[in-house]
Amino acid sequence: MACEDVDIFYGDFKAVSNVSLQFGFNEITALIGPSGCGKSTVLRSLNRMNDLIEGARVEGTITFRGEEIYGKKVDPIEVRRRIGMVFQKANPFPKSIYDNVAYGPRVSGMKVESMDELVESSLRAAALWDEVKDKLKDSGLGLSGGQQQRLCIARTIAVRPDVILMDEPCSSLDPIATLRIEDLMHELKQDFSIVIVTHNMQQAARVADRTAFFTALSAEGSGDRTGVLVEYAPTRKIFDDPADQRTEDYVSGRFG
Numbered sequence: 001m002a003c004e005d006v007d008i009f010y011g012d013f014k015a016v017s018n019v020s021l022q023f024g025f026n027e028i029t030a031l032i033g034p035s036g037c038g039k040s041t042v043l044r045s046l047n048r049m050n051d052l053i054e055g056a057r058v059e060g061t062i063t064f065r066g067e068e069i070y071g072k073k074v075d076p077i078e079v080r081r082r083i084g085m086v087f088q089k090a091n092p093f094p095k096s097i098y099d100n101v102a103y104g105p106r107v108s109g110m111k112v113e114s115m116d117e118l119v120e121s122s123l124r125a126a127a128l129w130d131e132v133k134d135k136l137k138d139s140g141l142g143l144s145g146g147q148q149q150r151l152c153i154a155r156t157i158a159v160r161p162d163v164i165l166m167d168e169p170c171s172s173l174d175p176i177a178t179l180r181i182e183d184l185m186h187e188l189k190q191d192f193s194i195v196i197v198t199h200n201m202q203q204a205a206r207v208a209d210r211t212a213f214f215t216a217l218s219a220e221g222s223g224d225r226t227g228v229l230v231e232y233a234p235t236r237k238i239f240d241d242p243a244d245q246r247t248e249d250y251v252s253g254r255f256g
């Protein structure tokens with residue numbers, strides 16, 4: 001997956017300017033940077049989630065497996081099936097644990113030989129099966145915050161995406177639940193590519209193969225601040241030997 005010269009607007013406001021990034025398969029890429037630099041905006045553009053925000057507009061090229069995802073003939077629902085998303089706050093449906101996982105395959109009309117097996121394998125892949133296998137009919141809302149987030153990951157995996165986008169998936173979790181999700185991410189990258197937005201630099205350093213650092217620049221003559229990509233490199237390089245002073249200031253905690 002790649003974006004090239006991407007600008008993203010909300011109405012007249014240019015939130016993100018000139019972003020070019022290539023995401024590796026079976027890799028975890030972290031998007032980091034100070035608040036308002038456009039990380040979530042970029043993430044949402046990768047599976048056309050911005051389509052759902054009134055006034056949001058993407059210019060430039062975003063391709064997935066060589067195909068332009070904003071192409072006229074492309075079905076955004078299919079894009080979102082292949083490029084799934086996990087949100088900041090776990091948002092299980094008010095349904096049973098089983099039905100949360102089965103929901104996506106059912107509504108997308110996926111051909112499934114055994115729904116029971118698909119539910120089990122998705123819950124296993126999300127490291128939740130052992131905790132819920134005896135209460136699959138209970139409501140997903142009855143689980144702990146960390147379990148709910150893993151349920152949302154299972155729900156995302158169930159439709160067999162190629163890429164999983166994660167928007168600060170651990171920000172409302174305690175440190176133990178956070179480490180659990182990070183371990184899970186390491187396992188998931190065997191089968192999926194992952195792009196994660198995180199405020200937590202240690203988290204980026206722990207999980208990501210590559211890291212993109214963004215900042216926000218003030219536009220001349222207006223108070224608007226537009227997000228730009230400063231540097232994109234292997235995570236170790238970003239943290240140990242960044243090329244740009246702004247990256248160094250941010251990762252060393254001097255700014256942001």
Ligand SMILES: Nc1ncnc2c1ncn2[C@@H]1O[C@H](COP(=O)(O)OP(=O)(O)OP(=O)(O)O)[C@@H](O)[C@H]1O
Nearest residue numbers: 010015033034035036037038039040041042053227
């Ligand atoms: N739905 C929206 N409508 C209008 N403007 C928006 C919308 N979402 C974000 N913005 C603006 O776009 C800019 C980038 O926001 P975005 O949420 O992508 O940044 P971020 O880096 O993810 O921030 P944070 O780390 O605080 O979540 C900000 O100026 C924000 O106010």
